[in-house]
Amino acid sequence: MTPPEQPKSSDGRRGFIVKTIALICGGFSLLIPAAIGVVAFLNPLRQKSTGGDFIKLASLEVLPEDGTPRKFPVVADRTDAWNRFPDEPIGAVFLRRTAENKVEALQVVCPHAGCSVVYEASAGEKTGKFFCPCHAASFGLGGERLDKTSPSPRDMDSLDVEVRNNTEVWVKFQNFQSGAAKKIVQT
Amino acid sequence: MKTLLNWLDQRTGLVTVAQTCLNRPVPGGASWFKVWPCTIAFTFCVQAITGFFLWMYYSPGAQTAWESVYFLQHEVIGGWLLRAVHHYSAQTLLVLIGIYLVQQIIIGAYRAPREFVFWATVLMGLVTFALLLTGDLLAWDQNSYACTQVRTKFLTLLPMVGGEFYKLAIGGPAFGHLTLTRFVALHIGLFGGGFLLLLVLHHVAVYRADTAKSKSAEKSTPLWPDQIMRNTVARLVVMVVILLLALQHGVSADHAGVALGSPADLDPSNYYAAARPEWAFLGLYEFSHLFPGELAILPIFCIPGLLVCVALAMPLLGRCRAGHYFNVAFTVVILVGITVLSFRSVAKDRADADHQIAIADEIAQADRVRQLARSPEGIPATGALTLLRNDPLTQGPKLFKQHCAICHDHLDAQQKGIKAEESSAPNLFGFADRKWIAGLLDPKQINGPGYFGNTAFKGGDMAEFIEEMLADLDEDEQKDIEKLVMALSAEAHLRSQRELDAKHAEARQGRQLLLDDYGCTDCHKFHDKGKLGHGTDLTGYGSRQWLVGIIANPAHKRFYGKENDRMPAYAKDILSDRDIALLVDWLRGQWYVEGLGIGD
Numbered sequence: 001m002t003p004p005e006q007p008k009s010s011d012g013r014r015g016f017i018v019k020t021i022a023l024i025c026g027g028f029s030l031l032i033p034a035a036i037g038v039v040a041f042l043n044p045l046r047q048k049s050t051g052g053d054f055i056k057l058a059s060l061e062v063l064p065e066d067g068t069p070r071k072f073p074v075v076a077d078r079t080d081a082w083n084r085f086p087d088e089p090i091g092a093v094f095l096r097r098t099a100e101n102k103v104e105a106l107q108v109v110c111p112h113a114g115c116s117v118v119y120e121a122s123a124g125e126k127t128g129k130f131f132c133p134c135h136a137a138s139f140g141l142g143g144e145r146l147d148k149t150s151p152s153p154r155d156m157d158s159l160d161v162e163v164r165n166n167t168e169v170w171v172k173f174q175n176f177q178s179g180a181a182k183k184i185v186q187t
Numbered sequence: 188m189k190t191l192l193n194w195l196d197q198r199t200g201l202v203t204v205a206q207t208c209l210n211r212p213v214p215g216g217a218s219w220f221k222v223w224p225c226t227i228a229f230t231f232c233v234q235a236i237t238g239f240f241l242w243m244y245y246s247p248g249a250q251t252a253w254e255s256v257y258f259l260q261h262e263v264i265g266g267w268l269l270r271a272v273h274h275y276s277a278q279t280l281l282v283l284i285g286i287y288l289v290q291q292i293i294i295g296a297y298r299a300p301r302e303f304v305f306w307a308t309v310l311m312g313l314v315t316f317a318l319l320l321t322g323d324l325l326a327w328d329q330n331s332y333a334c335t336q337v338r339t340k341f342l343t344l345l346p347m348v349g350g351e352f353y354k355l356a357i358g359g360p361a362f363g364h365l366t367l368t369r370f371v372a373l374h375i376g377l378f379g380g381g382f383l384l385l386l387v388l389h390h391v392a393v394y395r396a397d398t399a400k401s402k403s404a405e406k407s408t409p410l411w412p413d414q415i416m417r418n419t420v421a422r423l424v425v426m427v428v429i430l431l432l433a434l435q436h437g438v439s440a441d442h443a444g445v446a447l448g449s450p451a452d453l454d455p456s457n458y459y460a461a462a463r464p465e466w467a468f469l470g471l472y473e474f475s476h477l478f479p480g481e482l483a484i485l486p487i488f489c490i491p492g493l494l495v496c497v498a499l500a501m502p503l504l505g506r507c508r509a510g511h512y513f514n515v516a517f518t519v520v521i522l523v524g525i526t527v528l529s530f531r532s533v534a535k536d537r538a539d540a541d542h543q544i545a546i547a548d549e550i551a552q553a554d555r556v557r558q559l560a561r562s563p564e565g566i567p568a569t570g571a572l573t574l575l576r577n578d579p580l581t582q583g584p585k586l587f588k589q590h591c592a593i594c595h596d597h598l599d600a601q602q603k604g605i606k607a608e609e610s611s612a613p614n615l616f617g618f619a620d621r622k623w624i625a626g627l628l629d630p631k632q633i634n635g636p637g638y639f640g641n642t643a644f645k646g647g648d649m650a651e652f653i654e655e656m657l658a659d660l661d662e663d664e665q666k667d668i669e670k671l672v673m674a675l676s677a678e679a680h681l682r683s684q685r686e687l688d689a690k691h692a693e694a695r696q697g698r699q700l701l702l703d704d705y706g707c708t709d710c711h712k713f714h715d716k717g718k719l720g721h722g723t724d725l726t727g728y729g730s731r732q733w734l735v736g737i738i739a740n741p742a743h744k745r746f747y748g749k750e751n752d753r754m755p756a757y758a759k760d761i762l763s764d765r766d767i768a769l770l771v772d773w774l775r776g777q778w779y780v781e782g783l784g785i786g787d
């Protein structure tokens with residue numbers, strides 16, 4: 001069997017030059033369109049996800065004094081490639097009062113695989129807990145994992161909160177990568 | 188390595204196939220004249236590669252097609268180049284097939300045993316036309332929409348089945364989402380796939396014919412490496428040509444690559460009159476004009492169909508010497524004919540002033556929509572066309588021409604702009620700005636054609652007042668009038684005068700002059716002073732609200748009341764509130780400007 005690089009005709013130096021030219025030209029001619037396509041293909045890597053800004057979510061009075069969490073939608077402008085949608089729901093946050101003037105915020109997105117966590121006010125017990133219906137992870141009110149072996153690799157994701165003018169609750173809304181043991185901000 | 192190849196070959200036979208292809212005999216030896224099939228296959232490869240990546244960005248839909256192409260062209264790095272390479276490689280493909288065909292005809296290479304090589308090439312040419320036609324629409328801009336509209340309408344020329352064919356082609360009774368989904372499927376699946384099949388058929392036919400011939404030919408060399416070297420060099424040259432074509436308009440400007448027009452507007456009143464097919468179809472386009480309308484089926488279907496039949500019959504005709512000469516002569520006549528007709532079409536358009544204006548308007552509109560799409564509001568879900576429809580700069584002149592330019596001019600100092608059919612009302616260019624008001628209060632101008640000259644107010648109370656009281660002013664009085672003009676013009680809150688209006692001291696003096704010294708409020712209302720009923724209300728004169736009011740109903744007591752000349756009340760049945768607002772915003776210069784926004 002003769003590999004294509006060593007045919008019987010065109011031997012010697014001339015043959016070598018001819019073959020080299022053929023390989024170089026053939027390679028380059030195909031490389032050019034492929035490279036242009038791949039550059040366009042990689043464009044999504046340049047695009048940033050929204051979030052990271054403080055958003056006003058609620059006023060302090062609507063949060064129960066006893067520390068029961070409440071879920072609030074996050075409404076902001078959303079960009080989808082060429083379209084811009086003003087004021088759309090882009091996520092949700094649990095807010096919970098921990099002291100007169102202190103508020104804690106938790107992402108509703110489960111750190112395991114991204115389902116939406118719900119709050120369950122359990123009868124009898126004093127406080128309820130957070131529960132993820134997808135793979136049955138439970139979290140305490142502070143977002144800590146309650147199961148002995150939790151499907152979730154980390155506690156629920158807390159968000160930065162600021163209480164402004166003593167009444168407005170502002171939250172720095174961010175999404176985090178699911179599945180990782182550490183909190184990694186999605187960019 | 189060797190064992191690996193052996194194993195691969197044993198299982199699949201691929202190595203043997205590759206070797207057979209590389210070592211296949213080239214009768215007559217390697218030659219630069221034999222590079223065409225390879226360049227055609229290569230250019231199709233470029234089409235397939237770039238098309239695949241374009242596909243990732245394309246969103247077929249009446250409100251997303253143009254938008255997704257816009258996004259690719261302007262927001263994706265290198266997106267414009269991807270589009271341009273795809274576009275120009277299609278053109279190149281057509282040219283290469285043309286060259287290859289003509290060469291086959293001239294040297295008589297279509298004769299037995301190469302009939303199938305020739306037929307496959309002819310069919311590849313036809314499929315390339317189909318690729319161009321279906322691909323053209325996908326950008327969904329004004330030109331491609333208008334061209335495709337016309338082309339598909341031709342289907343209705345077909346007897347009996349015309350209407351049905353039309354509906355089948357565009358996916359329904361009218362253009363829309365389904366036209367685009369259909370054209371994508373045809374473009375990629377049917378014609379892209381079809382071309383690939385023909386290419387394979389062509390190469391198999393070449394292989395068979397060459398192998399048969401090499402047995403008898405005295406000299407033949409293997410394909411690798413001599414012929415392949417020539418082929419790949421030719422391929423690189425083709426690629427460089429495509430790149431040069433793609434780069435001809437530079438790399439950074441908005442117009443790099445292939446220009447994207449303004450989004451397709453299905454509203455027939457916005458039909459793009461200057462739409463022209465691509466160069467490859469110009470000959471046919473011009474040819475069709477040689478026939479009267481009732482016979483359009485001849486140049487569109489019958490004659491081209493006949494020509495294709497003759498082309499397909501060439502291998503059979505060419506069996507005798509006379510037939511071959513006929514084939515060559517026929518080809519020359521067709522090529523010359525197409526060239527002459529194409530140039531004639533271009534020359535006609537060049538000489539047609541209306542055509543040039545329509546093109547310039549469309550370019551301006553494409554620029555405008557790009558600015559709007561880049562604005563912070565971006566493209567709404569209803570598509571980019573909404574941006575143009577809500578844009579005072581785009582809609583204002585159209586509305587003005589249709590409804591106001593019967594009487595009103597809109598001409599700047601150089602007399603450029605919109606000329607009235609019969610100028611018989613004030614020129615509204617720069618309405619209520621300082622210059623306009625100064626002219627109104629100028630005894631020399633008030634009874635001229637720019638103001639009251641051709642109206643019922645010529646020589647009326649206001650004109651009389653100006654001619655008597657404002658003529659032959661001394662320097663101080665002139666200064667006073669200037670201040671009065673400032674005060675009144677500030678009522679309009681024009682964006683163009685925002686900085687000027689901010690200087691309060693002089694305007695405040697002007698207000699006082701208006702109220703006291705010149706007694707304007709004897710006839711006019713101005714804020715708290717004066718009454719409505721005689722002169723027009725000067726409160727907020729020229730402001731958005733004031734203009735909306737006067738256009739809605741000039742006979743309202745706030746404006747001309749019973750003395751209204753001929754101006755109709757537009758709010759009643761003539762213009763919608765939205766149109767009036769667009770017109771007013773345009774008159775006041777209140778449109779989106781890059782970097783400035785819309786203003787208040």
Ligand code: FES
Pocket residue numbers: 110111112113114115132133134135136137151152
């Ligand atoms: S996603 Fe929440 S537990 Fe799996």
